[in-house]
Amino acid sequence: MALGTAAGARHRDRSRCPARVAPGAAVIHPECLMKSLRALRHLLATTLLALPCAVAAAGPEVPGPVRILVGFPAGGTIDVVARLVAEQMQGDLGVPVVVETLAGAGGQLAAQALKRAAPDGRTLMVAPDHTAVIVPLTVARPGFDSRTDFAPVGMVADYAGALAVSQASGIKDLPGLMRYVQAHPASGGVGVSAPGSKPQFQLDALARSQKLPLSAVPYRGSVPMVQDLAGGHIAAGITALGDFLEFHRAGKLRVIAVTGERRSGLLSEIPTAAESGYPLRLDFWVGLFAPAGTPQPLIARYNAALNKALDVPKVRERMAAVVFDPRPGSPSALRQRIAAELEQWEPIIAASGWVKQ
Structure with missing residues (x-):
């Protein structure tokens, strides 16, 4: 019985494999092949399911090139x-x-x-x-x-704005500018970088609230205004703090107040307009x-x-x-x-x- 059983087992094993195999050829058992195919199908399905998530994470395709005006x-x-x-x-x-x-x-x-x-x-x-x-x-x-x-x-x-004065004016701070304007009403113009701009309207509001002869002198851009201020052609000007920074550091003009909520980290010694006692607030x-x-x-x-x-x-x-x-x-x-x-x-x-x- 034992011999018969062993012989039957050998016969069944031979029925699952090719009768003849060329020397050196690789043999893949049919059951192994089926398992491999099932694993491959599972891998493909998982990959395909993951693709929409990957696309969503990256966002929609950008129809470039893109221009920024x-x-x-x-x-x-x-x-x-x-x-x-x-x-x-x-x-x-x-x-x-x-x-x-x-x-x-x-x-x-x-x-x-x-x-x-x-x-x-x-x-x-x-x-x-x-x-x-x-x-x-x-x-x-x-x-x-x-x-x-x-x-x-x-x-x-x-970014915050700032008030600056010419070195020739002798003005040291914002209260000093207000005194200067009172004493020199004909010279009380403050340069602004554009007509119909935030600085112009805020200066007008400040002049009315403080009853000062303060008026805006509009320029076509901050560059010519800052140049005139540094050259002493106007006593004061207001624009973005960054436009004054280089000239202030070079000693060609003096920033006397920043118009933001807090002091600038680059000029921490310069007070805000509010700290100087004036309701002048300009943020850009x-x-x-x-x-x-x-x-x-x-x-x-x-x-x-x-x-x-x-x-x-x-x-x-x-x-x-x-x-x-x-x-x-x-x-x-x-x-x-x-x-x-x-x-x-x-x-x-x-x-x-x-x-x-």
């Missing part, structure tokens, strides 16, 4: 910040991101171009609060409505926008890339050099800030007697 001169602070952001975002998005300058009219040319652009994700705009908030309130036909023609992507940065910001109608998945993709760029140490360091504070956030936060500032500035501008031009 800037409505202010090349080499200015807005342009510098836009190029910093573009350089970092293109690495994350995987497509070229280029900056295109369309300078003029307080950013109106770039804003109008963004409005005309197809909402396909190929065109964005870096613009300051002046373009998004002040231009619609001061220009009769700006050619765009920032509330309906733009899709906010996210805040890029904010820069945001990233897409045309209205841009698909929300792309807006979310750009927002994530922007926030990631703003967290890069090199970007933060270079922004700090021009006194910008990176402000990562959501599209809705930027939309809410625009709405709040439109509401805030409309009565201030109306009280100044400004007529839309």
Whole structure:
């Protein structure tokens, strides 16, 4: 019986394998082959199921290349910040991101171009609060409505303003400037970087509240205003702190107050206007926008890339050099800030007697 059983087992084993195998040939047992095929099918199914998750994690494909419009001169602070952001975002998005300058009219040319652009994700705009908030309130036909023609992507940065005086004026601080204005009413003009700008309207409000003969002297840009201030052609000026910094450090003018909520880390010895006893508060910001109608998945993709760029140490360091504070956030936060500032500035501008031009 034992011999018969062993013989039967050998017969069954032979029935599962080829009768003849060439020398050196690999033999795959049918049961092993079936197991391998089942494992392969399972692996493929798992991989295919995981693909949508991987795509979702990366976000939608960006229809590059992408251009970022800037409505202010090349080499200015807005342009510098836009190029910093573009350089970092293109690495994350995987497509070229280029900056295109369309300078003029307080950013109106770039804003109008963004409005005309197809909402396909190929065109964005870096613009300051002046373009998004002040231009619609001061220009009769700006050619765009920032509330309906733009899709906010996210805040890029904010930055404080500052008051500075010429060395020739002999003014040492903000109370000293107020005394100077009282004593020299004909010379009480304060330079501002643009007509119909936040500094102009805040100076007007300050003059009315303090009953001072204080008036704004509008320039076409901060560069000529700062140059005139450093040359002693005007006694005082107000613009972004970063525009004064180099001249202040060189001793060509003196920053006497910052207009933000807190002191600047780069000039910690300079008090805020509020600390000096005057209700002069000016904050500026820069945001990233897409045309209205841009698909929300792309807006979310750009927002994530922007926030990631703003967290890069090199970007933060270079922004700090021009006194910008990176402000990562959501599209809705930027939309809410625009709405709040439109509401805030409309009565201030109306009280100044400004007529839309």
